[in-house]
Amino acid sequence: MTFDDSSLPPVLPEDAAALVAAVAGSVLLPGDAGYDEERAVFNLNHELVPALIVVAESAADVQAAVAFAAGQHRPVLVKTTGHQMVGPAHGAVVIATHRMNDVAIDSVGRTARVGAGAIWSEVVERAAKDGLAPLNGSNPTVGVSGYTLGGGLSPTLGRSHGYAADHVRSLEVVTADGELRHVDAESEPELFWALRGGKGNFGVVTALEFALFPVPRLYGGGIYFPGERMADVLRAWTAWHPGTPETMISSFAVLRLPPLPELPEPLRGAFVVSLRFAYNGTAEDGERMIAPLRAVAPAVLDTVRDMPYAEVASIHDEPTDPLPYYERGIMLREFPAEAQDKLVELVGPGSETTLWIAELRALGGAWDREPAVPNAVATRGLPYSLLGVEVGPLSEEQRLKESVAALLDGMEPWRGDRRLVNNLAPDEATDAAAIYGPERYERLAAVKKTYDPANMFRINHNVAPAA
Numbered sequence: 001m002t003f004d005d006s007s008l009p010p011v012l013p014e015d016a017a018a019l020v021a022a023v024a025g026s027v028l029l030p031g032d033a034g035y036d037e038e039r040a041v042f043n044l045n046h047e048l049v050p051a052l053i054v055v056a057e058s059a060a061d062v063q064a065a066v067a068f069a070a071g072q073h074r075p076v077l078v079k080t081t082g083h084q085m086v087g088p089a090h091g092a093v094v095i096a097t098h099r100m101n102d103v104a105i106d107s108v109g110r111t112a113r114v115g116a117g118a119i120w121s122e123v124v125e126r127a128a129k130d131g132l133a134p135l136n137g138s139n140p141t142v143g144v145s146g147y148t149l150g151g152g153l154s155p156t157l158g159r160s161h162g163y164a165a166d167h168v169r170s171l172e173v174v175t176a177d178g179e180l181r182h183v184d185a186e187s188e189p190e191l192f193w194a195l196r197g198g199k200g201n202f203g204v205v206t207a208l209e210f211a212l213f214p215v216p217r218l219y220g221g222g223i224y225f226p227g228e229r230m231a232d233v234l235r236a237w238t239a240w241h242p243g244t245p246e247t248m249i250s251s252f253a254v255l256r257l258p259p260l261p262e263l264p265e266p267l268r269g270a271f272v273v274s275l276r277f278a279y280n281g282t283a284e285d286g287e288r289m290i291a292p293l294r295a296v297a298p299a300v301l302d303t304v305r306d307m308p309y310a311e312v313a314s315i316h317d318e319p320t321d322p323l324p325y326y327e328r329g330i331m332l333r334e335f336p337a338e339a340q341d342k343l344v345e346l347v348g349p350g351s352e353t354t355l356w357i358a359e360l361r362a363l364g365g366a367w368d369r370e371p372a373v374p375n376a377v378a379t380r381g382l383p384y385s386l387l388g389v390e391v392g393p394l395s396e397e398q399r400l401k402e403s404v405a406a407l408l409d410g411m412e413p414w415r416g417d418r419r420l421v422n423n424l425a426p427d428e429a430t431d432a433a434a435i436y437g438p439e440r441y442e443r444l445a446a447v448k449k450t451y452d453p454a455n456m457f458r459i460n461h462n463v464a465p466a467a
Contacts, residue, residue, distance in 0.1 A: 010029075019052075023061045024058060025061045025099060028053040044325075053095075057100065070454075075457070078204050079096050080143030080146060102115040112212055119143055120134070120143075127212050127309075131215075132214060133312075138155045148168060150165075150422035151165050152164025153385065153420060153422065155315070155361065156312050160365060162369060165375050166371035176453075177451075199460055203457065221314065222317070223304060224274045227256075234340055248277065254348070254358040255273070255356070324391065326400035327425065328387075329423030332414045342410055353406065359386070361387075376436065388408055389404070401425075
């Protein structure tokens, strides 16, 4: 099913009048004060130009926006921060959720209930006050809802607990018919299965409840080595990490960093390789465990330490201000010596790559295990996630894409047959069947037919309704 949303007419002020009256938040048309601010996204190379934006303050606002879109036969796009956008939203209704950022922690039940607009830094900070931790992402500015609906690959606790989607207890969702539904394993089991991993294909999540874990502190951080020692560090880490307990998560990254003043002095403008660690155990055990890797080469910078969980964003230390970039990822089904050699050839000291980041995360453990209540997450059993990121303006889009493609195409012999939807580029949105695999995709398409038969929620890595 294909749509040409660019041919949809603009929304006339008189058509939006009833919506303005029904919504407690803001309703913005192109040219209105606040429209440009609300359409802005984290990736400066991506532009949204919707016909109308609803800045929602409640589930009722979301219902009104969805009903309006249905009446006008327009697609709906949900935006919290816009770290991952697909398409410019021509003719669409964009629902901005950032005002719906309530976070409620149940310290006895060890759960969080968060609004659609909450970001991870808000949840981590609130939960940490009770000695609890979520399965958060590496970047503190990422929206909780989109991350979790895409699976949620936590680089701090995921190897021992699985995907963030595995621990969702319930969701509040506005579906394409405008109904607000409480969705859990008992109330609507098929929709509950599909939402957890199926991304934004089935409705607008207005709130979600998920489990927290009693983790007040971590031993974590990064060790940065000279880029010229990539081969030594990579081979040592690849041999080391399979023997570590599930409470130890690690990843390997090749970084060609810009000379930015906010970077620590040794990293400004530097070509380095980094090992990142998050160990849910004592600092003494963690230090003993990573000692063989510290001995591989002299470190440019070593930030690994015992830390309160509230500071875990420092492990990956990712940018928190918007920037122009292009990123894409694949899963690897194996990473033998030949693949290690190839990675060094592609992004090591002898290569001509300009990639900002090439990151390899080691998975396994609970990431491979089905949760108590199964969901649509497609990447279990694949041991590595490989991500390429290039930074540069939209005028250099072709170069950025070719640079990332050179890495991922070069690793094609070891590529897995499914993909992590949170790590995909906009131009991969047309092939959701390849993301999920045929059996899982067929089940998702059946759920889509039930809850969104007109494919209102299509500006995403789209699952089309079953025929």
